[in-house]
Amino acid sequence: MNQNPRERRQGPAVVRGRLIPDSTYDQRLLDRRRSTDWLHADPWRVLRIQAEFVEGFGQLAELPPAVTVFGSARVPEDSDEYRIGVEVGRALAEAGYAVITGGGPGCMEAANRGAREAGGISVGLGIELPFEQKMNDYVDLGIEFRYFFVRKTMFVKYACGFIALPGGFGTLDELFEALTLVQTRKVTSFPVILMGSDYWRGMVDWVRDKLAGTGKISPGDLDLMQVTDDVDEAVRIIVESDRQRSKRSQDGGRVVADTVAEAQ
Numbered sequence: 424m425n426q427n428p429r430e431r432r433q434g435p436a437v438v439r440g441r442l443i444p445d446s447t448y449d450q451r452l453l454d455r456r457r458s459t460d461w462l463h464a465d466p467w468r469v470l471r472i473q474a475e476f477v478e479g480f481g482q483l484a485e486l487p488p489a490v491t492v493f494g495s496a497r498v499p500e501d502s503d504e505y506r507i508g509v510e511v512g513r514a515l516a517e518a519g520y521a522v523i524t525g526g527g528p529g530c531m532e533a534a535n536r537g538a539r540e541a542g543g544i545s546v547g548l549g550i551e552l553p554f555e556q557k558m559n560d561y562v563d564l565g566i567e568f569r570y571f572f573v574r575k576t577m578f579v580k581y582a583c584g585f586i587a588l589p590g591g592f593g594t595l596d597e598l599f600e601a602l603t604l605v606q607t608r609k610v611t612s613f614p615v616i617l618m619g620s621d622y623w624r625g626m627v628d629w630v631r632d633k634l635a636g637t638g639k640i641s642p643g644d645l646d647l648m649q650v651t652d653d654v655d656e657a658v659r660i661i662v663e664s665d666r667q668r669s670k671r672s673q674d675g676g677r678v679v680a681d682t683v684a685e686a687q
């Protein structure tokens with residue numbers, strides 16, 4: 424009597440007997456009549472998230488050193504905040520940095536506009552929102568994201584510093600994420616600059632009095648935010664921190680080379 428049940432090879436696996444499904448992977452792949460509920464299920468979402476990371480990394484990996492500029496989506500073109508945004512974008516581009524923003528209106532548009540006008544690289548990382556909006560006209564490389572957290576990874580990964588212009592919840596979210604990453608040393612040599620001392624004063628005072636004053640942050644954490652009204656000063660802070668980072672990595676390389684030489 425034949426003891427061997429029916430068997431089917433499925434890629435690297437072999438299944439036998441009642442474990443054999445009634446269709447093959449290929450048949451299921453090619454069958455258009457099946458339910459499309461899987462499009463909205465987590466396993467498929469994970470692939471979509473992965474695709475967003477792949478696309479973001481692919482598009483941004485070869486950018487020159489960049490600075491991410493945050494700020495209100497709501498400031499009008501004739502405001503001082505918009506004007507400073509243009510100046511910031513322009514000064515960063517003149518110093519050789521690509522400018523990354525959220526690609527939206529207001530301060531984001533202003534920074535992209537300054538970068539474009541100075542002949543720099545102007546990048547917008549847009550986000551799908553429930554209301555209609557489009558990438559601003561001054562973005563030269565634009566990527567649209569579905570997921571906030573993927574987009575935020577790109578803001579940090581491809582920047583060597585942040586500049587926050589006056590803004591609302593979105594700006595505060597991005598600002599405090601940046602500060603947390605620096606505080607927990609997930610990123611190092613990463614200046615976080617607040618432009619507009621008048622606008623930020625109340626928050627900075629509160630952070631000092633309440634957060635540092637009651638021990639919720641260390642006194643030294645206050646230095647992680649640098650406030651200025653001077654665009655050139657903001658760029659100088661970024662350039663200096665960049666210089667120190669390359670010096671550290673050169674010194675690091677030298678230590679490795681010396682250690683290897685000693686060992687040989």
Ligand SMILES: CC(C)=CCNc1ncnc2c1ncn2[C@@H]1O[C@H](COP(=O)(O)O)[C@@H](O)[C@H]1O
Pocket residue numbers: 492493494495496497524525526527528531549550552556589590591592593594595597
């Ligand atoms: C007019 C309007 C609300 C448009 C929204 N369109 C947006 N497009 C792209 N990024 C955005 C938008 N709104 C908020 N953000 C994100 O949140 C920050 C601004 O939010 P807020 O206006 O400060 O709170 C920006 O740095 C940006 O990364």
